[in-house]
Amino acid sequence: MDDNRKPERGHETLDHTADMGLRGWGPGIPEAFEEIALAMFELIAEPGYEAGTYETSIRCQGRDLDELLVEFLNTLLAQADIDDVVYRSVNISGVKHGGETWEMDAVAFGTPRELAKEYLRAEVKAATYCGVLVEETDTGMWETRCVVDL
Template identity: 30%
Template structure:
């Protein structure tokens, strides 16, 4: 599940790609974690279930990433593993992670929310899916 972050003015972009839409959304979620800390430092100790529904795939990506940000903020968690299932414009996912340990995770930023800037969910010419958004940090 390839992922990457990309610079965007004062914010940071997150991007996931994959052979399926599910993989691309999972990659975008992992990129979200990478915007905060090194995902390799986060252990998959605890699983949470997340369900979202939106009118289209781009808004579904926004809802998915914002649901993760909300859980990170309210439960003081970081996530490192994701299983995503998308059916139309409904998403069901499991996210595994652990409580924030500042000394070990060394968070560099706090994600505040996802903007609509550079928001894109598309199947590319090579058949790979791309899911990207910009996160306010």
Template identity: 35%
Template sequence: MGFEFLDHTAEIGVRAWGKDLAEAFAQAARGMFAVMYETDSVGETLTRQLEVSAPDPEALLVEWLNALLYLATVEHAVFGRFEVAIEPPKDGAEWRLRATVYGEPVDPARHSFGLEVKAATYHRVRVRSLDGRAEVEVILDV
């Protein structure tokens, strides 16, 4: 379980992994917020529910991260823990992600600012299973 940054001109890539798709998506969210803030000390005074859907896992990853960016912007919040559940499509429906996210209002004294992430992009997005784990890659527009 974890994440790492990938080099990319004028953008930053995040590769995240976990034991399954839900854990990899949660780690991708952690990675995205780590680009923006020092996240080691993020509290959990805010709890929010999110639900997104998309036609495929790659689009679901991009929609998930962009929904988090929107929520963080509207709430002026930083999130540090993500409980994610992913449902594959049934009977022609879309992939669905439901999550509970935990964080707190941004406090400049506690959360040093890194790079501003404008959006998660579809450029080079990848979702795959490798050696009994899930791995995702996404490029963030900064």
């Protein structure tokens, strides 16, 4: 994709032989994280189902941004399973860096799986460290990448 014509924020999937690569981008770290999460949600359930009213707070930590990203995606996967929901969006309220850890607070919005049944696509086993990337690009945008195990 031509960088100049890229929208301000967005996400896409990338090829991987057995699994699926995800990519998000945006003007800052929170946006790039939110976008890659959207790519994962769309892999799990095709958009189009009714918006639910479910919301949950997520907190995660990592010793660097790579670990924070993998933790963030895995926390979303675990919480969705526990609460039996599919997420459609996530708002990151803050990313903090103190001492040797990065910390993130977010709220995820979702719909009970039962109501999204017709839209379910794939089960994501886990976000992995394979090809993980959190990087500020030359244009001052932030980019996130991760491969998820299906």
